[in-house]
Amino acid sequence: MNIPAHAPLHLLHMAAIGTLATHARQPEGFPYPSVLPFAPDPQHRPTILVSRLAEHTHNLHADPRAGFLVVDAPDGDVLSGQRVTLLGTFEPIDSTPEVVRRYLRYHPDAERYLVLGDFTFWAMKLERLRYIGGFGAMGWLAGADLDPLPPLGLDEENALIEHFAVRSQGADGPQLLGVDRYGADLKLGGARTRFVFDDVKRNTETLHAALEDCIERHAN
Known part of the structure; x- marks a missing residue:
């Protein structure tokens, strides 16, 4: 199958x-x-x-x-x-x-x-x-x-994580652990979770938009 x-x-x-x-x-x-x-x-x-x-x-x-x-x-x-x-x-x-x-x-x-x-x-x-x-x-x-696309470079991933780190609100705010073209790994309320993007994000612009949505949904 x-x-x-x-x-x-x-x-x-x-x-x-x-x-x-x-x-x-x-x-x-x-x-x-x-x-x-x-x-x-x-x-x-x-x-x-x-x-x-x-x-x-x-x-x-x-x-x-x-x-x-x-x-x-x-x-x-x-x-x-x-x-x-x-x-x-x-x-x-x-x-x-x-x-x-x-x-x-x-x-x-x-x-x-x-x-x-x-x-x-x-x-x-x-x-x-x-x-x-x-x-x-x-x-x-x-x-x-498993993934035919080129992975994000560590520098690009770190830049995205640092950019969105300021959006976290206190200890219970969402913390980005990792980002790839298919989703983002989060720590939320001390627990790890996965935010799945609606489609594959092939460039920095679409990744930014997806992470904006991710942080907004989990900020409260």
């Missing part, structure tokens, strides 16, 4: 936690699942922050192939909720100020791990993914089909 790519794309921006399945070294060959926070990068790929001492990190160094499961079941009914299983390879990425800044917007508590010095960022290169949106709504997608 064909599925719209925007469905798993938005799901990857709605969830804060995923299940990482690596290949165990001991006992060799068994899947080794672990739960950990993640943030979507500008290409919507899961970015994780892991300790060099963690078992899953050792596993990724030995074999970077992995699965990553993301679920959204707010009412507790997992079988009726959305979920997506990603297949691909993880690769370490440099802890540049831009990468750190973006990840900490999604997970500010992670700053305490960064100061320890032994945590590194890894991002997943997608090969295939399987999305299930409920009974009878499921299908496979190639990783390249």
Whole structure:
């Protein structure tokens, strides 16, 4: 069954936690699942922050192939909720100020791990993914089909976030975490949510208009 790519794309921006399945070294060959926070990068790929001492990190160094499961079941009914299983390879990425800044917007508590010095960022290169949106709504997608458009640059995203930061009203005002051509990730009242644009925003002008609408709707 064909599925719209925007469905798993938005799901990857709605969830804060995923299940990482690596290949165990001991006992060799068994899947080794672990739960950990993640943030979507500008290409919507899961970015994780892991300790060099963690078992899953050792596993990724030995074999970077992995699965990553993301679920959204707010009412507790997992079988009726959305979920997506990603297949691909993880690769370490440099802890540049831009990468750190973006990840900490999604997970500010992670700053305490960064100061320890032994945590590194890894991002997943997608090969295939399987999305299930409920009974009878499921299908496979190639990783390249998740988003065929060029992603926003980190500088452009930061400029948009800084521009609209002044519109937030106090601690309960909307806080922009990330922006892409399909929607915006928000923290609202301490909870994370996703504002889905009505269509794809291909340039800065349409992105500004969509974010104006987003902030206006959530300002009160």
